[in-house]
Amino acid sequence: MTERALDLLRRQPHLAELAAYPFAFDLRRADHVEKVRLASGAAPLEPIAGDDTGATYFVCPDGAVLYASSDGMAGLVGVGVEEALDVLTGLPHWQNYVGLSPDDGEERILAEIEDTESWIRETYGSELDADRAYLRTALGLPERSPVELVALLYDALLRTEPDHLLLNAEEGLAYMPLAPHPSTPLRDVVLATGRTDLYVMRADRAAWEEVTSEPVRVATVLRAAQYDRRPGDLPVLRCLLRHQAAIAGTDVGGGEELRLAAFLVARHGLAEDLPLLHAAREASAYTLSEPLPQPAAATGWAHGPDDDRFGREPVDEPEFTWIRLGRRQGRTEHVRVALIRMLDDTGPDAERLGALSRELELLGDFGQAARAQRNVVSLQVTMWDRAAAGHTLARLERRSGDLTAAWRALGRVRVALGLDAPATAAVEPAADTTAAQWHRRGLGRMIAEEHLRLVLGAVESGDAGLARQAMACSKSLLQLIGEESRKRISPLSTEAKWAVARLKK
Numbered sequence: 480m481t482e483r484a485l486d487l488l489r490r491q492p493h494l495a496e497l498a499a500y501p502f503a504f505d506l507r508r509a510d511h512v513e514k515v516r517l518a519s520g521a522a523p524l525e526p527i528a529g530d531d532t533g534a535t536y537f538v539c540p541d542g543a544v545l546y547a548s549s550d551g552m553a554g555l556v557g558v559g560v561e562e563a564l565d566v567l568t569g570l571p572h573w574q575n576y577v578g579l580s581p582d583d584g585e586e587r588i589l590a591e592i593e594d595t596e597s598w599i600r601e602t603y604g605s606e607l608d609a610d611r612a613y614l615r616t617a618l619g620l621p622e623r624s625p626v627e628l629v630a631l632l633y634d635a636l637l638r639t640e641p642d643h644l645l646l647n648a649e650e651g652l653a654y655m656p657l658a659p660h661p662s663t664p665l666r667d668v669v670l671a672t673g674r675t676d677l678y679v680m681r682a683d684r685a686a687w688e689e690v691t692s693e694p695v696r697v698a699t700v701l702r703a704a705q706y707d708r709r710p711g712d713l714p715v716l717r718c719l720l721r722h723q724a725a726i727a728g729t730d731v732g733g734g735e736e737l738r739l740a741a742f743l744v745a746r747h748g749l750a751e752d753l754p755l756l757h758a759a760r761e762a763s764a765y766t767l768s769e770p771l772p773q774p775a776a777a778t779g780w781a782h783g784p785d786d787d788r789f790g791r792e793p794v795d796e797p798e799f800t801w802i803r804l805g806r807r808q809g810r811t812e813h814v815r816v817a818l819i820r821m822l823d824d825t826g827p828d829a830e831r832l833g834a835l836s837r838e839l840e841l842l843g844d845f846g847q848a849a850r851a852q853r854n855v856v857s858l859q860v861t862m863w864d865r866a867a868a869g870h871t872l873a874r875l876e877r878r879s880g881d882l883t884a885a886w887r888a889l890g891r892v893r894v895a896l897g898l899d900a901p902a903t904a905a906v907e908p909a910a911d912t913t914a915a916q917w918h919r920r921g922l923g924r925m926i927a928e929e930h931l932r933l934v935l936g937a938v939e940s941g942d943a944g945l946a947r948q949a950m951a952c953s954k955s956l957l958q959l960i961g962e963e964s965r966k967r968i969s970p971l972s973t974e975a976k977w978a979v980a981r982l983k984k
Contacts, residue, residue: 482542482560484618485527497614501603502568503530511535512549514648518819518847519812521642527560536563543635545643547654553645554657555635562631565620568611569628571599577658581630592625636660641812644819651850653819665817666793666801669808670706673699677707680715687715691722695807698736702804704743706793716743717755724759737762742789802838815844822851829858833868836875845879856891863913866895867922873929882936886945889933892926893952918956924964927956931968934975943982950979 488495488506499505508529517524517539524537524545533549536556544563547553554577557563567573575595579588600607623631636658645654656662677700679686690696697719704712704719720740727737741759744752790796798821805814822835832855839848852872859865869892876885893899896917917923930953937946957965957972965972 484561484564484620487618491617494614494617497610498528498564498568501599501607501610502571502614504528504536504564504567505530509535511537511547515547515645515654516648517642518644518646518653518815519642539643541642543638543643545639545645546657547645548657551647551652551654552657553639553643553654555639555643556632557635558638561618561620562635564618565615565623566628566632566635568615568618568620569623570625570632571596571607571611573632574657576629576632577636578660579629580633580660581626585626588626588629592629633658633660637662641816644812644816646819651819651847653816653823664794665798665805665813666796668810668813669801669805670699670703670793672696672808673701673703674707676700677703677712677715680718681709681712684714687718691718694726694733695804697722698733698804698807701736701739701743702793702800705739705789706791708743708746708791710747713744713747713749716740716747717752720744720755720759724755724762727759727762739789742786746786799834799838806838806842811842814838814842815847818842818844819847822847825851827854827858829855832858836871840875840878845875846881849875849879849881849884856888861913862895862897863917863922866892866917866926869895870922870926870929873933877929877933877936882933882940882942882945885933885936886949889926889930889949889952896926898955918959919961921964923956923960924967927953927960927964928968928971930956931971931975935978938978938982946979946982950975 488498488504495506499507506528508531509526510529511526512533512535515524515537522540524539526535526537527544529535535547537545537547538560539545542559543555544557544560545553546556556566556573570576570592572595576588576591579591596607636656637660639656639658640662646652647654673696676686676690676696680690680700690700701719701723704716720737720743723733723737723740727734737759741756745756798817802814802817805817818835818839822832822839825831825835832851836848836851836855839845839851849872852868852875856865856868856872859868869888873885873888873892876882876888890899894901917926930949934946934949934953937943937949953972953975
């Protein structure tokens with residue numbers, strides 16, 4: 480529903496003209512310099528106005544107003560249109576104040592506003608205050624002090640991430656934060672519940688059962704205990720270790736958490752804990768150093784290799800620790816923002832790019848996973864590695880809904896395997912012997928299977944031409960791979976054949 484203030488601007492040209500100058504909210508400049516979207520995949524943004532720098536104001540699906548500059552910066556300026564208009568009419572040239580916070584104090588805030596508005600009056604004239612009062616009254620905006628307005632702006636900017644991260648729609652690159660205020664690191668977001676649970680477990684034994692009923696809460700509490708070690712925590716740590724040993728080897732039993740729990744108990748160096756440590760080791764296929772039956776040995780083990788493995792500061796932990804734990808907690812948007820920012824900052828590092836691609840795929844963001852994987856493919860040297868990485872890329876492109884890109888990726892796979900001639904010899908490296916036996920190994924089955932899945936995807940999307948092209952390649956691949964591989968994907972092959980046959984009717 481259109482908010483009242485915006486509706487008034489659209490219906491009354493004299494108000495719209497005043498909003499456009501000097502308050503730089505011009506309804507006629509709603510076209511942004513490039514296509515953009517929210518990283519969360521929420522409904523399309525609605526552009527409502529812009530300014531003379533090429534920036535645009537968008538209304539998000541939740542009603543918040545997002546400002547996107549023409550040079551790749553973005554941030555919320557209000558939880559709704561009326562709050563955004565409150566800020567930008569009350570603080571003309573509000574962009575000058577994005578570095579301010581309520582903590583700066585009234586004196587500094589008023590001084591900076593006076594400096595800016597003195598310059599505006601030199602250009603616009605002495606009518607600034609009168610025109611501002613007229614426009615704000617006409618729009619039904621409340622009276623607010625400049626300090627209140629700065630606080631509104633500050634709060635809005637801090638709410639930008641994770642739900643309102645803006646991306647270039649074509650390349651998937653994230654806009655940079657509009658404000659210099661540091662956001663809460665993912666590690667602190669992830670650890671918050673663990674710190675609370677640890678505090679509760681220390682104070683109330685009755686809470687132990689509730690916390691240990693959820694494996695992800697146990698994992699988070701263990702991380703919190705890793706960074707906040709207290710002598711009195713041993714009973715809590717024993718409880719957590721028993722729980723981890725009990726679920727070892729199950730779908731929810733993490734080997735890393737079991738190792739951490741054992742480490743935190745062992746470092747206390749008590750002989751009475753040795754049976755528990757031995758039992759934890761025997762319960763898990765995960766390798767634990769076996770402590771000898773002496774307290775000093777347990778302490779020595781705890782101060783051995785695992786002392787380096789489990790540090791004292793969260794900031795020293797690998798970023799992927801928080802990515803994985805955050806995903807398990809269901810913090811999808813926080814994790815998505817962290818991964819996209821990491822991807823934007825990653826250079827030609829195939830291992831890191833591959834890890835980012837896998838985590839984005841697990842998160843369900845196949846488009847960003849494909850963006851990372853494209854770089855992985857470009858960094859491969861041997862034809863086997865290029866074909867394997869290209870197969871993964873094709874799967875991600877297909878799952879993201881870009882069937883044309885998936886077909887291109889499979890085309891490069893076939894070139895790498897020597898099945899197709901390269902479109903441009905200077906671009907594709909010559910075949911080598913590393914991929915010579917691809918059809919006799921698992922890679923052959925996976926590539927043939929991906930062609931068949933693309934057939935089904937093309938049929939479902941109504942792209943008959945692509946479906947037939949992919950089916951023709953699938954038939955050739957099925958003739959090359961071994962009999963056992965053909966048997967494993969026979970149901971999929973039959974389904975694809977029937978799907979193409981229906982296209983002819």
